[in-house]
Amino acid sequence: MGENLELAFIKTSYIAEIIAATGTEELMDKGNRPYIGMYDKSTRWFVPLRANVTKTRKENAVWLTPFETSNPHYRNPGLDFMKSVYVPEEEDIQKIKNTLPEKQWDYINKNQQNINNAFTNYVLWVDELPDSERDKKWSTVPLFPKGIQSIRERLIAEEIELNQSLNNDIGI
Numbered sequence: 535m536g537e538n539l540e541l542a543f544i545k546t547s548y549i550a551e552i553i554a555a556t557g558t559e560e561l562m563d564k565g566n567r568p569y570i571g572m573y574d575k576s577t578r579w580f581v582p583l584r585a586n587v588t589k590t591r592k593e594n595a596v597w598l599t600p601f602e603t604s605n606p607h608y609r610n611p612g613l614d615f616m617k618s619v620y621v622p623e624e625e626d627i628q629k630i631k632n633t634l635p636e637k638q639w640d641y642i643n644k645n646q647q648n649i650n651n652a653f654t655n656y657v658l659w660v661d662e663l664p665d666s667e668r669d670k671k672w673s674t675v676p677l678f679p680k681g682i683q684s685i686r687e688r689l690i691a692e693e694i695e696l697n698q699s700l701n702n703d704i705g706i
Contacts, residue, residue, distance in 0.1 A: 539646055540571040543628040544580055544619055552619075552677060560617070560674050568630060570613060570642065572650060577684040578621045581653060583634070587612035592669060594656050597649050601637035611638060613649065615656040616673045620681025657685050 549561050569580035585607045587596045591614070598612040621627055632639060642649065656675075661682050663670040670676055 539643065541583075541630050541632045541634065542569050542571045542580055543630050544569055544621060545626060545628060548621060548625050549619070556677050558674075558677060560672065560677070561619070568634075569619065571627070572653060577681070577688050578623060578627075579618050579653065579657075579681055579685075580621055580627070581613045581615060581618045584612060584614050586610045587614055591616060594652070594659060595669070595673075597645075597652055599638050599641050601635050601641060603635060608635075613642075613653075615653050616675075618653070618657075618674060620678035620684070622680065654685055654689070657682055 546566075553559070553561055567582045567584065569582050572579045572581060583599070586609045587598065588610075595616040596612045596614055598610065600611065601608075634642075660670055660673050660675045665671075665676075675682065
């Protein structure tokens, strides 16, 4: 995530294409949400930011972003990994002005690496679930096999880089 953290709007035409291609209704009415863009151009996952992440979600499917507010709509704000969208580089997104409450944005920025790790773990967990599992059926992650593969490839690249670094440190 790092410096690549951005607030974006996923174009409704892309959402409509995914719905048409997959027949799923899991993305219906999701195009009007703000999303936090994660990773880089090759692993372009966008996680919806919601004002009230339901408490019925599994703990590993959300990342709460608490902040003090008197706004009754922000009862349980957070990132909803379960409804994430992978947007390939060739698809266009619309970056939007960051109007999030400052304390919420600061919290997200401060925890970027932890959010990234939690999201990666969620994606890999969902990918390993049997197709009949409720948590897999209700998640949008399985709709994006290229996005799942991009995360696996990033992890392999990071492991290779770490091994090379360690080998250089010990003189191999």
